[in-house]
């Protein structure tokens with residue numbers, strides 16, 4: 001990969017490669033854009049095929065956070081970290097503390113949280129070395145695990161997308177195919193089950209599938225079968241790029257609404273599903289609940305206030321659908337426009353010099 005060329009094309013600010021021999025830490029912190037504020041985005045731990053794949057994931061995920069934070073109305077930029085390793089085998093205390101020191105070295109340009117493969121306990125270890133971490137244990141006055149809140153936001157956004165496709169936002173009786181029933185999707189399934197939806201689930205983790213079958217009466221299918229099942233809504237909640245040349249021809253769903261980041265393999269896939277008449281709830285709009293929740297910590301965490309903001313994901317998805325119809329553009333383009341316009345407006349309004357400019361983290365770092 002030609003890193004500088006890629007970073008220049010998509011306007012990235014910084015890529016930090018962190019190595020700590022003793023703990024085995026191999027981390028890539030990527031900061032995409034800090035126009036709106038410090039970059040906030042989670043840390044993913046995953047067994048990447050090779051280093052290029054890890055760097056590419058960090059780059060794509062960080063850019064997604066810029067758009068997510070902007071579209072959610074947060075005064076935060078976009079960043080993300082990937083740690084190379086197996087979260088079930090390769091974690092240790094020193095690793096997360098070493099990582100915490102690397103974050104501290106960025107002096108507030110990047111704030112982390114959970115993502116796939118990392119937990120509240122990992123964030124607690126990072127916190128021993130830096131203040132620039134969220135999603136820490138509630139005992140520290142923090143918001144804890146963001147997944148249930150992300151799940152609630154996805155549920156709200158799914159209802160808005162259903163309204164657009166079916167004329168009603170009730171999910172009662174709707175058949176929903178859920179790919180990956182991990183932290184977010186398990187909690188999402190709870191809401192869907194309570195509303196009377198019928199669930200079809202798949203996961204590479206058989207225990208996760210079993211739990212959904214037992215608790216929600218879900219029907220289990222093989223991982224490759226999930227794309228072609230008869231359903232109303234496809235909810236991608238595992239990893240990215242599952243909307244691609246191979247899967248699109250199999251889809252029967254009228255709505256795509258799920259938690260995964262970077263669901264479209266390429267932008268052209270957003271165009272194709274739009275032409276097919278599928279209502280696509282753009283990933284970074286619908287899955288913003290977690291970041292909205294952890295971002296609230298920066299003001300002194302208040303759960304009710306955070307949940308009120310998360311409720312608005314319904315309105316955000318409805319707005320994106322409205323713009324898509326009005327301007328005859330795919331929903332992913334409508335979402336990108338919302339985010340880009342907000343960043344641009346903020347860029348242009350930063351013309352005045354202000355001594356002692358108030359930093360979003362001023363309270364935390366005691367300035």
Ligand SMILES: NC(=O)C1=CN([C@@H]2O[C@H](COP(=O)(O)OP(=O)(O)OC[C@H]3O[C@@H](n4cnc5c(N)ncnc54)[C@H](O)[C@@H]3O)[C@@H](O)[C@H]2O)C=CC1
Nearest residue numbers: 146147150180182183184203204205238259260261287290
């Ligand atoms: N946790 C959060 O608050 C947020 C998560 N997201 C995104 O949502 C997605 C899910 O996140 P979490 O639930 O936290 O992760 P998780 O790791 O708890 O759940 C992901 C699940 O997908 C399964 N999976 C992986 N590959 C699969 C495949 N090929 N087929 C079927 N299942 C597969 C895993 O076994 C796991 O159970 C990720 O893309 C994440 O980046 C986005 C915003 C916030």
Ligand SMILES: CC(C)CC(=O)C(=O)O
Nearest residue numbers: 041042113114146290291
């Ligand atoms: C998990 C969140 C707290 C932040 C994030 O990285 C995301 O929304 O993807």
